[in-house]
Amino acid sequence: MRTITNLLLLACAHPALAALSSPVIEPLALEKLPASNEHFAAICPAIFDDCGPESPLILWRKAHDNSLFYAVTPQFEVKKIRSVAGGFQQETSWSLAQYRHSNTDDAYQHDGLTKGGLTLFPAIYPVSKTQQAIALIHNWSSAYASGEREENYADFIVLEADGTWRTAFSNLPFSSAEKIKACFTERDFARHTHCHDEKWRTLKVTMQDTGAEYYTWSFTIKTFHWPSFTAKSDIRIDTWSYSKVPFADQAG
Incomplete structure (x- = not known):
């Protein structure tokens, strides 16, 4: 037991050893909701005009989790939306419309x-x-x-x-x-x-x-x-x- 305790203390004191003991963190995969989904129908009109069957709005959620959503407009506005009592609330919004991607220069062609x-x-x-x-x-x-x-x-x-x-x-x-x-x-x-x-x-x-x-x-x-x-x-x-x-x- 003393040996195990000493190894744990050493790992905490040394970042490299601590990294070996820390769990791997995976990205959070999101699923796209169709326009026919009830949550899409409830969220879309609050943030976007075109909410028909062919709406260009993208709405993502964690698989089978209806507490947190990410909406993406054609103008690359990303909106974080939470489910609250009685409806949905926009938590944060980011505009990437003016973002210049590092790989769009013709030099990469x-x-x-x-x-x-x-x-x-x-x-x-x-x-x-x-x-x-x-x-x-x-x-x-x-x-x-x-x-x-x-x-x-x-x-x-x-x-x-x-x-x-x-x-x-x-x-x-x-x-x-x-x-x-x-x-x-x-x-x-x-x-x-x-x-x-x-x-x-x-x-x-x-x-x-x-x-x-x-x-x-x-x-x-x-x-x-x-x-x-x-x-x-x-x-x-x-x-x-x-x-x-x-x-x-x-x-x-």
Whole structure:
């Protein structure tokens, strides 16, 4: 018992050891509510004019949790809304209409990719015990006769309680996909079940509370390679991981 107690005290005194004992914190996934949902019907008219079946308003909630909602307008206004007695109350609002994404410059264009639009990824990312961030995604894509390709890059934006925001991480590869046709004749398609060279990439983000001001974020990038004319079981996966602290790149 004394040995266990000493190890616990040592872990608390040493941040690196404390990090090993701290649980992994996952982003909070959000689900999109359809316009036909009763909560959408109740919340939408209070903050937006167009609330019909094809309304462009996006309303998210934690899965099966009707206490907290996030509404996103086409102008990238993000509104945090809580359920209160007798209705709903807007807690905070953030305007991202003037936000300039770090990856929208034409300098990033290459290999014939075309600049796309901005989207918010449906998740909330803890930054500290009291702060949270969202991921604003910018897309590049291209489609041609023999295939298609897209790349997505994320700016992680901290939503402050006073309605302001700060960028914690910028221009991070978020996801990508590429598919190139490898069969061109009827004989090719008859002989092969997988007629494309495919490659795609995903990003997983987790956090740890090390006792510092901000959580340490861990990024795991997985790249999947699936050559044409091979079985799905032959997919090769390359994994790369690294860790960063929010705002660290902006110091100094």
